[in-house]
Amino acid sequence: MMGSENLDSEEAHMYASREEMENLVLDEPSNNNNGTKSFSDYRSAMSSLADTHHPLSSPMAEPADSDPLLTPPPFRDFRNPNVATDNSSYIEPPSYSDVIFSPFDENAVNEINGVDSPGRSSDSSGFLSKSTSSSSDYVKITVSNPQKEQETSNSLVPGGNTYVTYLITTRTNIPGHNGSEFSVRRRFKDVVTLSDRLAESYRGFFIPPRPDKNVVESQVMQKQEFVEQRRVALEKYLRRLAGHPVIRKSDELKVFLQVQGKLPLPTSTDVASRMLDGAVKLPKQLFGESVAVAPHEVVQPAKGGRDLLRIFKELKQSMANDWGGSKPPVVEEDKEFLKKKERMHDLEQQLSNASQQAESLVKAQQDMGETMGELGLAFIKLTKFENEEAIFNSQRARAADMKNVATAAVKASRFYRELNAQTVKHLDTLHEYLGLMLSVHGAFSDRSSALLTVQTLISELSSLHLRAEKLEAASSKIFGGDRSRIRKIEELKETIRVTEDAKHVATGEYERIKENNRNELERLGRERRADFLNMLKGFVLNQVECVWIDIRPSLVVVSAYRVGISWVTIKARTAVVIESQEAVRFAEVEEQLIPFQLESHYTRKEAEMLEADFKNLQIGVRHDVEGVEKEHMLTKQDEVLVAGVRGMRWDAVELPFQFRENLDGHCNALWRYAARYYIYEGDMPFYEEDR
């Protein structure tokens, strides 16, 4: 047993980093085994021969059930300490995390950094902060630099299989990692392994869901966009894992993020190993201890061919539960939990509903933007046409106004697009939580399967007791006793003892999962609150901001102004008598200006945009007012036909001038306001030149 243990830990080492093996072995005084060195030497020699051998593809090398990773590492601080001490005699004595990580801490950092620094330096700019990680300790993960690689083993056609690896760079200040920055290359399969391992070790936790395995053709797999999509998904996933308070500290994640070379975590999805795994165990079940379930096994869910007999038994139990014949001895008694579960279910439904609606909202916004853009383009075309074909002056004047509106529409469409991108970003929280609901389900089903195990064991125990009693009663009748019977009773008692143990462990596991569930529910509630609030705020702010940055309020009103002003000038030029209508229109325009007056809560961007717009308006108005001015001067002529403003109401003539003055005021104020920012932030304003 010890030998195989050690072998395993060595194996882990070997795959962890072959190059550093020598180094590691020498600096491994803490390892409690003498055989280490020889083994590792031997192993490393082996590894050089079978370079590409994956641990999974060679399960014959060691009994699969003694792999430290297949059984739950019992020394986790968050686990129920009782269970841990109970099991410690059974299960692997050395915590593999010690074995693996302690040597790295001091020695490997330099080397890793040395090796990977060029890649890292290019990626480090891409770091994004994950809000959920607390400020004191952080783990920042970047996935970058996808690379195509050839599958050298496991493929029937040599060179026919390629896969993509991603560079995963981590920066952290949590002690226990070797150094603050490191990177590894991983392929998607490794991520699948990680998530499977996590799912097994952290039952009852809400583990963030892994990105989907896409069943696609390998040709598609090679496509740039697919790789990029997956890269983004992986980055998100890993960041979410790192954001989880417990999983962040998990050994699995640490191994995944740190250990160079092939991932030492075995994939439990691998069918071959699964089958072998089950096959190895099957004889054991059929022989001596067949009735009892090994205590350390019950903490695992019965699935995947690991323990066929147990599956069968638990199936029977669940049938018995379902068909209502026998009331199971342990039932889900936590009413509060049931209530919460119910609420979670509700929440999930609402979430999916909301996320669907959010999607359609985003779609509608996008359509709106597109149509607005098309409309703008159509107007621009129309305007251009009118300008070219114009027979009358008034046409030209209007064409200019139309062009303003058209540009405004095109701009509006651009801002719609921006708004949409932002909206997608914010509402993505909904999708994320919808995804998380899956893992909540997983955690709940972990709980119920643990409960089922407990129930099975209890009913088994009771039947065993019954048999023992019967035997005892029978043996007591025959005085003097029957040797074989006594032996049987002894055997039965032994079985009972083992089953009791198993039950104890299983109950512990169940309790642990329950505890985990409870904690996780609380955590989820807390985080959800924060995230949702952020989302809402982001969404609303975004709507406010984008609508305000959106030129519709500014530019279109500006266009409205210009339409109004141009109107007056057109009228003046064509010497049509201006009635009070125009004055009314101007008053309207003025009214609309009010909301755009200086407000203290403008952001810099808003102030800048508005200022730019007002500048444009100023120029336009100046131009138009000059036109009116000319007409004005002409009025001194007595000739009716030439005098443009003759017969116009005086205020209609005066208005543009007043308007210009007001506008200059607004513009200057805005300029000062924006300038505050420029001075503050030390850069100069920048205006788009597309008007």
Next chain:
Amino acid sequence: MITAQRSSSGSSHSPRSPSSQPYLSISVTDPVKLGNGVQAYISYRVITKTNFPEYQGPEKIVIRRYSDFVWLRDRLFEKYKGVFIPPLPEKSAVEKFRFSAEFIELRRQALDVFVNRIALHHELQQSEDLRTFLQADEETMERLRSQETGIFKKKPADLMQIFKEVQTKVSDVVLGKEKPVEESNPEYEKLKNYIFELENHLSEAQKHAYRLVKRHRELGQSLSDFGKAVKLLGACEGDALGKAFSDLGAKAETLSVRLQKEAHQLLMNFEEPLKDYVRAVQSIKATIAERANAFRHQCELAETIKLKEINLDKLMLTRSDKVGEAELEYRELKLESEEATRRFENIVRLMNEEMVRFQDQKTLDMGIAFHEFAKGQARLANNIADAWRSLLPKLEACSS
């Protein structure tokens, strides 16, 4: 709605003060659905207020239906060649069975604009047909209408035009003519070109405008759905967060209502005027076709006269007994030709006048439409921004 319509039709012409100048103002109101199924139609109350001496009194109310308006349009088109007859809203086969409130309102507005344009046109307002239309009792109107549309089933003018064109084309081909006689005035060519191009551009713009209206509605719809979903989610969350959610949902729903309203405004004040001008351009095209007809007629007559003249000369030399008859015929033809020329020239003159008027009117109406569009969008943007902004303090309070 009435006010919106008032302002648009009121400002499309310079109003006159009622006391001093002659005025004729008409309003089309109170659409009522009558009949059932295929027979169903909408009747409108047409109210006329005038001080024209030709009219029976200062105010007259009659009930008219869509086909009466069609009758008026066709009569005017026949009598006032060269004038751009204001366009009618088109017939709709689909709406015939539904008569949605929006369609009825749109049509009412368009009909209102139609009669008022006629009433303001300095030539058309003198028309006897307009007087009949505005004053005749319902039975007379129906008789008149069925006379026109009954047995002879007078086709709509443009259909007729198509038919005529096909006919001439066929005859041209048969007679081996290269192409129908047409005016080769470069300026007129330019104008024609302009009109055709304008139609394309306008109808494209109109199409997009209509889609924008639809998009507004869709956005409104999905915003309200989103609001509902968020509210439910809020109900699921409970406490302060739930409150925030349902606030957001409520806001989204209010905004959706605003969007729907804005979509309606957009449809009425922006899309409809654009559509109106698409129709107007089509009516110009009808006039252009009329002008081409008149021109062709004139040319044909001129040709015939030439032939007759030669014939007459021949007759003079050979058969003097038939000269008198031929001369009579010739003279008649000559008169007819002169008449045709006059008619054509009249059309040309009118058209030139009309073009100026049309451009002025278009500039004005389009200006209003664009102004409305810009104003509406600005208003909407303001509303949206205000609504969301008002939500911010609540969220801040919730998160602190």
